[in-house]
Amino acid sequence: MEDLLYFFESMPNWQKLVWILLVLSIFWILEGYYALVKLKYNKLNHAKTNLSLLGFVIIINFFFGLMTGGLFIWLENHQFGLLTMVELPIWIELLLSIMVLDLIAQYFVHFLLHKVKWMWRLHLIHHTDTHVDATTGTRHHPLDFIIRETFALIAMVIMGMPVAFYLIYRILSVFFTYFTHANISLPVWLDKTISYLFVTPNMHKFHHHYQLPWTDSNYGNMLSIWDRMFGTFVYDSTDNIRYGVDIVEDQYADNFTYQIKIPFNKNIKTKN
Template sequence: MHSFLSFFETMPVWMKVGWVFFVLTIFWIFEGYYKLVFTKYNKWRHAKTNLILLAFVMLINVVFGIATVGIFLWLSDSSFGLLQLFDGPVWLELLLSIMVLDLIAQYFVHYLLHKVKWMWRLHTVHHSDKNVDVTTGTRHHPFDFIIRETFALIAVVIMGMPIAFYLFYRILSVLFTYFTHANISLPKQLDKALSYIIVTPNMHKFHHHFQMPWTDSNFGNMLSIWDRLFGTFVYGKTSEIKYGLDIADHRDDENILQQLRLPFDKSIHYKK
């Protein structure tokens, strides 16, 4: 187990970036054969906007990478965090760390992004996509992503986890993000069965419905237990889903400049 985790500590940058584009490519290919929604749109033009936003995210990651190293150095010297309170097997500490990261850095911050008005303005960029596919997983306003990363570091400090745990979580998070946004159709019974444990493509698509109350549901990224536990779980007929966002449907969702300005557009009445 230790040798497995040490791999993520020494994983070179090119391999981390390669993992992002490998997962993107795999689900891009699957979308061509196992579509959930059949809509006509220019897939490459649509991807261009989302991939530009991904480039911003990667730049932010560089900055947070420096901050992350500092935090882990401090944690190793201070022995701070919940994991220091008991001596459990590595696999259990890893599982607990991933669960806390998924709760705080995914579910909880995502919930806040919907419920706090100024955060919601930033998060509308993600929801304004009218053709949800695998590249939508990369679609975050830079300020939105900074908030998410800040909460991830808060979870790291609370747990006092080693850096290998955090890096392994990041690899898993990339996989789930693109899996749940991909325009793919799993067998209905399989998708529904899996949704009792993990977030599935169908489950997450309800979150991208253009109107409430579905917009404010299914906040999870990896584990579906948080939505079930806190009463935000929804699962219905995917044929009733319409992508986009009612308050911003008149905006060009493929115009990168418009999307970067969207949170600051005073003509949009954000109700939260």
């Protein structure tokens, strides 16, 4: 276990970038053979818009990485956080840290992004995608992503976790982000069985339906237990899903300039 933690703790940035590109590429290719929906669109043009937004995410990640490094040093020096108050096997501490990160930095902040008006305007870009595929996982407004990363820092402070725990969580989160957004078709029995514990492609697609109440459901990224616990879990037929959002014109879905300006576009009337 110590060797595993050291591996993640010492992983260079280029390996993390390779992991992102590798996972994204695998699911992007699988979509061509096992598509859930036969989307009629220019896949490369669509990817260009979403990957441009990924560029902002990578830059933000770099600066947050510097902040995170300093924060972990402070946590270690001051022995701050819940994990410093108890003596548990390291694998239990890792599991608890991943669960808390998934709850606070994914489920809870995602819930707020839908319920708080100014945050919803930032998050709209993620929902304006009318052709949800693996690249949609990269489709976040830079300010939206900064909010998410801030909540991740809060979770880290609460737990007082070592840096390796956080990095393992990030690696897992990348996999689930592209897995759940990928336009892939799993057998319904398999997808539904997995969804009792983890977020699945079918489960997350309901979240990308263009109308309420489905849009305000299935907030989880990795674990589905939070949606089940807090009553936001939905599972139905994927045939009833239509992607996009009903307050933004579909024709601008792949227009990068239009998308980046959405939070400040007064012509778009939000629900709150």
